[in-house]
Each structure stands twice: as C-alpha cells, then as structure tokens.
Amino acid sequence: MGRQETLLYLDGVSVSFDGFKAINNLSLIVGHNELQAIIGPNGAGKTTMMDIITGKTRPDEGDVYFSGTVDLTKLDEAAIAELGIGRKFQKPTVFESHTIRDNLELALKKPRDVFSAWFYQPDDKDTARIDEILDMVRLTARAQELAANLSHGQKQWLEIGMLLAQDPQLLLVDEPVAGMTDAETVETAKLLKDIATTRSVVVVEHDMSFIRDLAARVTVLAEGSVLAQGSLDHVSADPRVIESYLGR
Amino acid sequence: MITQTLIRALDRKALFVVALLLFIAVAVPVSNLYLPEGHPLRVPDHFVPLFGKYLTYAMLALALDLVWGYCGILSLGHGAFFALGGYAMGMYLMRQIGDRGVYANPVLPDFMVFLNWKELPWFWHGFDMFWFAALMVVAVPGLLAFVFGWLAFRSRVTGVYLSIISQAMTYALLLAFFRNDMGFGGNNGLTDFKDILGTPIQSGTTRAVLFAASAIALALAFLVCSAIVRSKLGKVLVAVRDAESRTRFLGYRVDNYKLFAFTASAIIAGIAGALYVPQVGIINPGEFAPANSIEIVIWTAVGGRGTLIGPIIGAVLVNAGKSWFTGVLPEFWLFALGGLFVAVTILLPKGIVGAFTGGWSALKARRASARAEEGTNLSGDLKTSPAE
Numbered sequence: 027m028g029r030q031e032t033l034l035y036l037d038g039v040s041v042s043f044d045g046f047k048a049i050n051n052l053s054l055i056v057g058h059n060e061l062q063a064i065i066g067p068n069g070a071g072k073t074t075m076m077d078i079i080t081g082k083t084r085p086d087e088g089d090v091y092f093s094g095t096v097d098l099t100k101l102d103e104a105a106i107a108e109l110g111i112g113r114k115f116q117k118p119t120v121f122e123s124h125t126i127r128d129n130l131e132l133a134l135k136k137p138r139d140v141f142s143a144w145f146y147q148p149d150d151k152d153t154a155r156i157d158e159i160l161d162m163v164r165l166t167a168r169a170q171e172l173a174a175n176l177s178h179g180q181k182q183w184l185e186i187g188m189l190l191a192q193d194p195q196l197l198l199v200d201e202p203v204a205g206m207t208d209a210e211t212v213e214t215a216k217l218l219k220d221i222a223t224t225r226s227v228v229v230v231e232h233d234m235s236f237i238r239d240l241a242a243r244v245t246v247l248a249e250g251s252v253l254a255q256g257s258l259d260h261v262s263a264d265p266r267v268i269e270s271y272l273g274r
Numbered sequence: 275m276i277t278q279t280l281i282r283a284l285d286r287k288a289l290f291v292v293a294l295l296l297f298i299a300v301a302v303p304v305s306n307l308y309l310p311e312g313h314p315l316r317v318p319d320h321f322v323p324l325f326g327k328y329l330t331y332a333m334l335a336l337a338l339d340l341v342w343g344y345c346g347i348l349s350l351g352h353g354a355f356f357a358l359g360g361y362a363m364g365m366y367l368m369r370q371i372g373d374r375g376v377y378a379n380p381v382l383p384d385f386m387v388f389l390n391w392k393e394l395p396w397f398w399h400g401f402d403m404f405w406f407a408a409l410m411v412v413a414v415p416g417l418l419a420f421v422f423g424w425l426a427f428r429s430r431v432t433g434v435y436l437s438i439i440s441q442a443m444t445y446a447l448l449l450a451f452f453r454n455d456m457g458f459g460g461n462n463g464l465t466d467f468k469d470i471l472g473t474p475i476q477s478g479t480t481r482a483v484l485f486a487a488s489a490i491a492l493a494l495a496f497l498v499c500s501a502i503v504r505s506k507l508g509k510v511l512v513a514v515r516d517a518e519s520r521t522r523f524l525g526y527r528v529d530n531y532k533l534f535a536f537t538a539s540a541i542i543a544g545i546a547g548a549l550y551v552p553q554v555g556i557i558n559p560g561e562f563a564p565a566n567s568i569e570i571v572i573w574t575a576v577g578g579r580g581t582l583i584g585p586i587i588g589a590v591l592v593n594a595g596k597s598w599f600t601g602v603l604p605e606f607w608l609f610a611l612g613g614l615f616v617a618v619t620i621l622l623p624k625g626i627v628g629a630f631t632g633g634w635s636a637l638k639a640r641r642a643s644a645r646a647e648e649g650t651n652l653s654g655d656l657k658t659s660p661a662e
C-alpha cells in the first residue's frame with residue numbers, strides 16, 4: 027500500500043527519553059476502515075506511539091502522515107483532534123464534575139472556538155446524536171448523573187462514547203477493557219467492531235480473549251518496534267513473539 | 275443566540291442575586307439620603323462608602339473565581355488588575371482637580387509640580403476626559419492580562435508556576451509604581467481628589483451614586499460570569515480545570531480558553547478597582563502588594579470557589595470582619611485571617627456556600643431515599659450526593 031492510500035502512515039519513527047529508545051524505527055500502516063489490534067509487553071511503546079500520533083510527543087525522527095498527506099509531526103494536539111483523530115486514554119479520563127450528557131456534549135463535533143462555545147445551543151440533531159450514543163454505550167438511564175459516579179468500566183464506555191461524539195476518522199483506543207467484567211468485555215469488542223465498519227480503529231490491549239473476539243489484524247510491538255504482524259494465530263505461532271511476550 | 279445565552283444566565287438563583295443587588299443599589303442610597311438623621315432604618319453616612327468598598331471587593335473576588343474556581347488558574351496577582359483600574363480612575367480624578375491643587379497648576383497634578391516637571395507625561399494625556407479614563411480602566415488591565423496570559427498559557431505554564439509568576443508580576447508593578455519618576459505619584463499615589471464628573475466627590479449624593487454604581491456593576495459582572503459559566507464555554511473551562519490534556523485531545527485550544535477567562539476576569543477586576551478609588555479617596559502602590567492578591571484568594575476560598583455567589587459572600591464577610599477586627603484588635607487581624615484560611619481549608623474545603631449546598635443536597639438525597647424505601651420500588655439505587 028502506498029502512503030497515499032493509507033489513513034495513518036508511520037515510517038522509521040524513533041523517539042528516546044533521556045537516551046532510552048522508547049520507539050525505535052517503528053513503521054506501521056493503518057488502512058481506511060481497518061480494525062487493527064496492537065499487543066506487546068508493558069513498556070513496548072504502545073502508549074508512546076499514540077502520544078506521537080496525537081501530537082503529545084514529537085518524534086526525534088521519522089514520518090507520521092494522516093490521510094497520506096497531512097504531516098502530523100507539525101501539528102499540536104488540538105489540530106490533530108480536529109483533523110479527525112480521537113483518542114481514549116489508558117487511564118480512563120472523563121470530566122468527573124460534569125454529567126454524562128455534558129461529557130458527550132463537550133465531545134460532540136462542533137466548532138471548537140471560544141465564542142462558538144459561549145453561544146452554543148444544542149439543536150435537535152445534536153440532542154438526537156447524544157441520545158443515540160448514550161444508548162450505544164448503555165448510559166441512557168444515567169445521563170444526568172455526574173461522570174464521577176461511574177464505575178471504572180463505565181467510564182471506559184463513556185470515553186468510547188466521547189470518541190464517537192467527536193466523529194473521528196481514526197480512533198486510538200488504549201486498553202479499553204481494563205476494569206471490565208467478562209460480559210462487558212465481549213460487548214466492547216462488538217461495539218468496536220461495529221465502529222470499525224465506518225472508520226478506522228486501533229486498539230491496544232492485553233486481554234487475549236478480547237483480541238480474539240476482535241478478529242482483526244494484529245501487530246506485535248516490542249522494544250519500540252514491530253516484532254510481527256498478521257492474524258492472531260499467525261503471530262502467536264511466531265517464536266519471537268512467544269519468547270518476548272506470550273511465553274512470559 | 276445571544277439572548278438565549280443571557281436567558282440561561284438568569285436562572286432562579288442568579289435572578290435572586292441580581293434582584294437583591296439592584297434592591298441594595300436603590301435602598302441604601304435612598305435610606306441614606308432621604309430618611310431623617312436618627313431614623314432606625316437610615317444607613318449612616320460613613321457606612322455608604324464602606325459598604326461600597328465591600329461591593330468592589332466582592333466584584334474582585336468574583337473575577338478571581340472565574341479563573342480560579344472555574345478554570346483552575348490560581349492567580350496570585352489579581353490585585354494588580356484591580357490597582358491598574360484604580361490608577362486609571364485616579365488619573366482622571368487628579369486631572370479633575372485642575373488649578374485647585376496646592377500649587378494651583380491648571381494642568382500638572384501637584385506631585386509633578388513638586389518634582390519640577392514642566393510638562394504632562396504623554397501617558398497622562400486624555401485622562402481629563404471621563405470616557406477616555408473609562409476606556410483605560412478596561413483596556414489597561416485587559417491588555418496586561420492578555421499579554422501575560424498569551425505568554426504564559428502558550429508556553430503551558432500551569433499550576434504553582436503560574437501562581438508564582440502572577441505574584442511576580444504584581445510585585446514588579448509594586449516596585450515600578452513606587453518610583454517617583456514613573457509618573458504616578460510614587461509611594462504617595464494619587465489622592466486629594468475633588469470632583470468626579472463635575473460633582474464634589476465627598477458629597478453625600480456622589481457617595482450614594484458611587485455606591486449604587488458599585489452594586490449595579492457587581493450585578494452586571496455577576497450576569498456576565500453567569501452567562502459564561504452556564505454556557506458550553508463554562509463547561510469547557512471546568513473541563514480544563516479538571517482534565518486539561520483530555521480537553522486538548524478533544525480538539526479545544528485550551529490556551530485560548532484560558533486567555534479568554536483570564537482577560538475577562540482582569541477587566542472585571544479593573545472596573546472594580548475604578549469604583550473602589552473614588553470611594554476610598556486614594557490609590558497608592560500598596561494596592562499592588564502581593565499580600566493583597568493573596569487576600570483575594572482567601573475571600574474566595576472562604577465564600578466558596580467554583581460558585582458565583584461564594585466569592586461575593588466571602589469578600590463581604592471577611593472584609594466586614596476585618597473592619598470590626600482592626601477596630602478592636604488591630605494587631606491580631608493578620609493572625610485571624612491566616613487562622614480563618616486554615617480553618618476553612620480544613621473544615622469547609624468548598625467554602626461557606628459549598629457547605630450549605632452540600633448539606634442541602636445531602637438532605638434532599640436522604641429524603642429521596644426515604645421515599646424510595648417507603649414505596650414499592652426497592653431497586654432504586656440509594657445514591658448519596660456526588661462528592662464534587
């Protein structure tokens with residue numbers, strides 16, 4: 027696949043923190059409407075990779091392109107988010123002193139400048155969209171409660187809902203099922219697969235049964251670069267993967 | 275669109291506060307001017323400027339709360355914006371003195387004649403006109419806040435570092451205004467005012483009008499703040515306070531939001547300062563003292579930050595306490611203030627207003643759960659009031 031056809035394109039990306047190479051010559055491609063799972067041991071650089079894509083960390087070298095043409099290394103977090111890249115953090119981060127509905131309203135794709143926000147009135151379409159998302163993430167009954175009252179798993183769902191409200195082309199989802207029950211985990215896999223029919227989703231996870239449910243292409247990251255890539259069965263048979271990750 | 279935003283700003287609580295302030299704006303002057311001396315309902319003469327001063331402090335605390343309580347920016351330099359607004363008004367009042375000064379110079383204020391200056395410095399031009407001074411009251415604090423905020427927020431200075439540089443800002447201004455050659459009257463500041471808008475500044479009527487103006491200005495500032503915090507803009511500010519980087523990853527330019535809140539807040543503080551000066555009759559560099567800015571933080575914390583009513587209550591109560599205390603036990607006021615701050619931080623972390631609304635919603639929750647238990651619906655989850 028040439029760069030022009032990709033949605034996300036990383037080539038030869040490296041970043042080091044105080045001499046420690048967290049990302050080392052990493053190359054990775056995400057296609058349009060692709061669901062891709064990323065696994066790898068703790069400290070492999072998965073979260074750092076998302077930091078680079080979303081503008082939180084600048085790479086020391088390498089190319090990062092969105093939609094084939096937009097150089098993400100030149101943009102800041104807000105600009106990248108406005109381009110259409112949404113991110114769920116490893117530690118669920120919602121606005122705890124806002125209601126669940128307000129959390130979604132804040133995420134909803136609308137002009138982001140100060141004065142538009144001041145004079146914003148949700149119209150019927152906005153309300154309908156928020157209702158729809160509330161329903162998808164099963165929080166309709168609690169819409170008026172403060173987000174602080176949610177359980178860990180529910181916060182994860184709210185954050186996925188906020189991602190949806192942003193209406194991004196690419197969702198980066200960092201460890202979405204941590205703190206969820208088995209049933210919730212299954213539901214989350216369904217939800218993400220559903221989302222990936224109309225947008226691209228990159229999921230970082232440790233939970234192997236969840237990865238299996240996703241039935242997606244798997245990229246194994248280790249020590250900051252790609253170790254193996256392919257179906258879950260393919261990568262789990264790879265001796266290097268077994269040694270560096272699965273075997274431990 | 276704008277009207278809707280304004281209507282939303284006027285919920286029942288806000289309406290009550292605005293109505294109360296407007297009532298005070300009328301009742302206090304009327305009682306002072308028209309009731310006969312000795313009438314039990316008459317507000318005594320010296321109370322009018324004193325209460326008026328409290329109202330300007332309340333406005334200052336409200337301004338601080340907009341950035342601290344709602345946006346998480348703990349400014350320890352808000353006294354500077356207040357003082358700059360005050361100086362702009364003071365310069366107008368100085369020019370109003372005209373040739374009635376000790377040296378009877380029709381153009382130069384006394385302190386300039388004393389310093390042997392022959393000409394009015396360029397930055398004193400225009401201050402003989404009220405409209406120009408009024409513009410500067412807004413523009414100077416607003417511009418300083420804009421430049422300061424632009425530099426600080428763009429380079430992502432937050433938390434304690436921001437507090438420290440805001441304190442450094444007011445301290446630098448304190449030192450600058452102390453110097454005679456700055457042209458603002460040095461450590462004596464600006465005083466001995468005679469007229470405001472052609473009427474004697476000491477007259478009962480003028481004082482009553484200044485009081486009413488302070489109450490109305492506070493009501494307007496309250497409305498503006500209410501329109502901000504109850505809109506989506508206000509929700510973004512709270513989002514920035516609680517999870518700044520999350521807000522950024524949603525696509526909001528956090529620095530612009532902070533800059534807006536900071537500048538708006540500085541303008542409100544400047545207007546408060548401009549109303550303060552004619553009522554106390556003096557403005558000097560002491561208003562830039564770092565301790566003043568810290569006191570504003572204490573008023574706000576005592577009343578309850580993150581509520582719009584809290585800072586108003588806090589500013590009035592603490593300053594009324596200060597007036598009383600400095601009358602009976604002047605040496606102990608600073609200890610009392612420090613003790614109050616510690617006590618409030620430990621016992622009432624959300625201030626007086628927070629304690630009241632917290633108690634009220636806990637009561638409502640208890641009633642609701644009692645009702646749920648009585649009824650057949652046993653599944654109703656017995657939520658206690660939210661921790662926030």
Ligand SMILES: Nc1ncnc2c1ncn2[C@@H]1O[C@H](COP(=O)(O)OP(=O)(O)O)[C@@H](O)[C@H]1O
Binds near residue numbers: 043069070072074075
């Ligand atoms: N801002 C940072 N400063 C220093 N070291 C960092 C920073 N961010 C990540 N690291 C280091 O980079 C490595 C990769 O971390 P991370 O991307 O969080 O791993 P993963 O998400 O795969 O568990 C870790 O060793 C971590 O300590």
Ligand SMILES: [Mg+2]
Binds near residue numbers: 072073074116
């Ligand atoms: Mg991680």
